[in-house]
Amino acid sequence: MLRIPENAILIPIDMQRAFDAPPWPRRWNDRLDDNALALLAAWRTSGRRVIHVRHDSVEPNSTLRPETPGNAFRPGFEQAADEPLVTKSVNAAFIGTDLDQRLRRLATGTIVLFGISTDMCVSTSVRVGANLGYQVILVEDACDCFDLPDAKGGVITAADIHRAHVATLRHEFARVSSTEEVIAAL
Template identity: 60%
Template sequence: MLTLPPSTVLLAIDMQQAFDDPAFPPRCNPDCDRNGLALLAAWRDRGMPIIHVRHDSVEPGSKLRPDAPGNAFRPGFGPQGGEALVTKSVNASFIGTDLDLRLRRLGATHVVVFGITTDQCVSTTVRVGANMGWRMVVASDACACFDMPGLDGATIPAETVQAVHLATLAAEFADVRSTAEIVAALP
């Protein structure tokens, strides 16, 4: 049974408007936003620490560049009431940021992660965090990813990409649970 201490930090990764652009391939998990908002509400109701991560791309033409409309948070996902914001320009939220220091200053041991995309920024952040000694928990139903072209040219459905990445994270890097299970584990 999962039990989370009051110092558990919720890490919301890249919940940005760019991922709604129709240029992206089909996405899995239409409940990602609803579940992510439920996690934010649970943390806020308990006064527990939340850190938002925003991808500020440095790539020319990226929809995630700070000057692009897609860089903005999706409705309901921006920091509120003094919640922390970490900005990054690579996949891992720990690389080139003060995330590790922020977690240490909060006295955290556990980090619950959700966001977009499961196979890139979520997975990379979780893997690095686990390697750094953080007890990582992934909210499986509050993450999403997109169809991906396979090496053979065939499309790998987003649902398959999601399932494989969550299974890989669960095998070695994180406790992978549903939003309901995580909320039930809160103090």
């Protein structure tokens, strides 16, 4: 049975509008918003803390640059008034940010992560968080990723990429749970 401490912190990663349009490839999880919004609502109702992470790209043509519409949070994922924001420009939410210091000041040992994309910023943040000593819970059905080209002219489907990364994270870096399991544990 999943247990979530009262001082656990929910970390939505890169729930941004840019990922819904080109040049980003096709995503697979058509339940992403439903699951993630249900999780966020239940977490807030439980009175636990949320720290949002947003990718503020420094790449000249990125749809995630701060001055672009794609940088904004997806509908429903905006911060509540008392919820802090950590901005990053690399894959890991801990690199070049004060996320670790914030978590340590809040005296938490458990972080719960979800977002876009499973294989990039979510996976990297899970791995770094685990390496820093946090107990990490990955909410796998509140994550999404993209179809990606392979080196032979084919495409690896987003669902296959997601499944492989979740398996790796489960093996060594995180406890993997569903939205339903996390909500039930609150």
